[in-house]
Amino acid sequence: MKRVAWVYHPDFLLHAPPFEHPESPERLVAITDHLGGVGLIERMVPVTPEYPEDADILSVHDREYLNRLENACRRGDLTLDSEDTYLNRHSFNIALLSAGGAIAGAKAVAEGTVDRAFCAVRPPGHHAGRAVGMGFCLLNNAAIAARYLQARHGVGKVLIVDWDVHHGNGTQNIFLEDPTVFFFSIHEHPTFLYPGTGRRWEIGKGKGEGATLNAPMAPGAGDAEFRTTFEQTLEPAVERFRPEIILVSAGFDAHRDDPLADLQVTEEGFRFMTRHVIALADRYCRGKVVSILEGGYETSSLTSCIELHVRELLGE
Ligand SMILES: [Zn+2]
Numbered sequence: 001m002k003r004v005a006w007v008y009h010p011d012f013l014l015h016a017p018p019f020e021h022p023e024s025p026e027r028l029v030a031i032t033d034h035l036g037g038v039g040l041i042e043r044m045v046p047v048t049p050e051y052p053e054d055a056d057i058l059s060v061h062d063r064e065y066l067n068r069l070e071n072a073c074r075r076g077d078l079t080l081d082s083e084d085t086y087l088n089r090h091s092f093n094i095a096l097l098s099a100g101g102a103i104a105g106a107k108a109v110a111e112g113t114v115d116r117a118f119c120a121v122r123p124p125g126h127h128a129g130r131a132v133g134m135g136f137c138l139l140n141n142a143a144i145a146a147r148y149l150q151a152r153h154g155v156g157k158v159l160i161v162d163w164d165v166h167h168g169n170g171t172q173n174i175f176l177e178d179p180t181v182f183f184f185s186i187h188e189h190p191t192f193l194y195p196g197t198g199r200r201w202e203i204g205k206g207k208g209e210g211a212t213l214n215a216p217m218a219p220g221a222g223d224a225e226f227r228t229t230f231e232q233t234l235e236p237a238v239e240r241f242r243p244e245i246i247l248v249s250a251g252f253d254a255h256r257d258d259p260l261a262d263l264q265v266t267e268e269g270f271r272f273m274t275r276h277v278i279a280l281a282d283r284y285c286r287g288k289v290v291s292i293l294e295g296g297y298e299t300s301s302l303t304s305c306i307e308l309h310v311r312e313l314l315g316e
Contacts, residue, residue, distance in 0.1 A: 164251025167198025
């Protein structure tokens with residue numbers, strides 16, 4: 001059995017919507033109840049995140065944006081930048097702690113205290129840009145973890161695999177011109193789904209050209225299409241890129257029961273993707289995988305998919 005970090009903090013529940021909203025603390029309550037109930041949490045290595053250092057956040061986000069986020073929370077604003085991205089008075093701190101969770105998972109894997117990590121964090125991160133919050137995301141957890149690994153652990157090349165059903169536009173923009181972070185996103189086609197980006201021709205810019213790879217899926221696509229894309233599109237790209245560690249922006253909203261999108265992925269699809277990423281990590285990165293929670297809004301499928309995801313990470 002592999003040593004897998006369970007990165008969680010009860011304060012993640014403090015960021016809560018001031019109005020009806022799918023991204024709620026109940027998601028994490030359901031995940032912890034379910035994983036605890038099936039005996040998986042006790043088989044993982046508990047890692048409690050800390051608040052990150054400023055430099056680790058500023059490696060991704062502008063100081064002005066952080067100030068704006070902090071002031072908006074302090075003022076009691078209900079949203080930031082767009083109506084879907086809510087705030088409460090805890091949101092600034094908990095966004096920092098969520099980024100700290102991704103950092104803690106990355107740290108544990110980089111230092112070898114665990115083989116792999118699952119970071120049960122919220123708010124999610126992959127829509128957050130350098131200076132903008134959007135799509136329920138305030139700080140880009142995966143991007144911050146990638147920069148942390150490069151700055152503090154001498155990691156050169158990082159692969160981010162984003163299988164949330166929405167395009168990870170924030171992460172893409174942050175690393176658009178960066179050849180050291182390869183961003184792969186598989187998502188429902190932007191013609192049909194928020195945020196309306198992630199077309200095939202978006203491949204990075206300048207020195208980063210070729211280090212962004214988008215695989216938009218037609219509505220109705222499911223396990224078979226995801227499998228083909230991982231085997232025929234992601235795998236050859238990873239072979240060329242040769243990452244030193246793999247981060248997963250692990251959203252589970254491509255599931256057929258999820259209310260926010262129209263894909264048909266099942267539990268088996270998420271099991272396959274997890275296995276495939278682990279196999280790629282075993283081949284190129286000495287097994288290093290850090291999975292960071294993004295979306296997933298239907299409790300029953302969210303928890304069953306994460307159970308399988310964690311079982312695969314544990315190597316059952
Ligand atoms: Zn999503």
